[in-house]
Each structure stands twice: as C-alpha cells, then as structure tokens.
Amino acid sequence: MNFDWDVLVSAAIKARQNAYAPYSKFPVGAAARVTDGRFVTGCNVENAAYGVTLCAECGLISQLVLSGGGRLTHFVCVNAHGEVLMPCGRCRQLLWEHGGPELEVLTATGVRRMDEVLPDAFGADDLHISGGG
Numbered sequence: 001m002n003f004d005w006d007v008l009v010s011a012a013i014k015a016r017q018n019a020y021a022p023y024s025k026f027p028v029g030a031a032a033r034v035t036d037g038r039f040v041t042g043c044n045v046e047n048a049a050y051g052v053t054l055c056a057e058c059g060l061i062s063q064l065v066l067s068g069g070g071r072l073t074h075f076v077c078v079n080a081h082g083e084v085l086m087p088c089g090r091c092r093q094l095l096w097e098h099g100g101p102e103l104e105v106l107t108a109t110g111v112r113r114m115d116e117v118l119p120d121a122f123g124a125d126d127l128h129i130s131g132g133g
C-alpha cells in the first residue's frame, strides 16, 4: 500500500501542540491510522509526580478504544521539532497490543514493522501458552 506518511506526521505535529510537558519541556505528539481508515492521536501529559506521566501513545490508545477500537496499521510520533521519535519501551508494548507484528512504524531510519521495533514481544498468546495457574 502506498501510504501517505506526511498526512500522519502532520496529525502528530498537530497533536503535539496540545502536549502538557511543563517538567521535561519535551512535547510529544503521536498519530496512527486505524483499519477502518480513521486517525487517532495523542500528546504527552506530565504530572508533578513525574512517574505518573502519560506518554503521547497512552492518549492515542485511549482514543482508539474510546472511539470504537480497531487495529492500528500505521504509527508515528514526533518531538518539538517535528522530528520522528522512537516510542519508549512501555509504549511499544501498548502498540503491540493494538497493532501486532504488522503495524508499520515510521522511524528516523525508515518504515519498520512492529515485530522489528519490539522483537520477541510478550503478547496475549503468551498468556494462553504459559497458563495462569
């Protein structure tokens, strides 16, 4: 598929304008396309208790579920300068849950699949294999 990444990057830049990042001064915006064609976005929301900070991806995933769910097909996040960022480790897990191995992620080195960005991922299947007790 010939995907227009520029549109998704623009959506991430727009989302970043609403970031609440008074502590790190590192605003982040994230945007993703969903299987039904809609876009979901998010921005980071920090807290005086630093560890409670919500990454931009957290807002994006919340919006995905709240707006009807679906699978993510394409994802990007950007910094204050509109440069592409890699999602943090915790957020890679969030993206895996809702996009799986085929999710396409725009990185500084090009488009990469989620199973390359988070190799050997733990996922829902592991719960069935390992058993819960």
Ligand code: THU
Pocket: 021, 024, 026, 027, 028, 043, 044, 045, 046, 053, 054, 055, 056, 057, 077, 086, 087, 088, 091
């Ligand atoms: N941040 C994100 O929003 N997403 C990431 O994937 C990396 C980090 C935010 C969290 C914090 O508000 C700021 O960037 C600096 O770490």
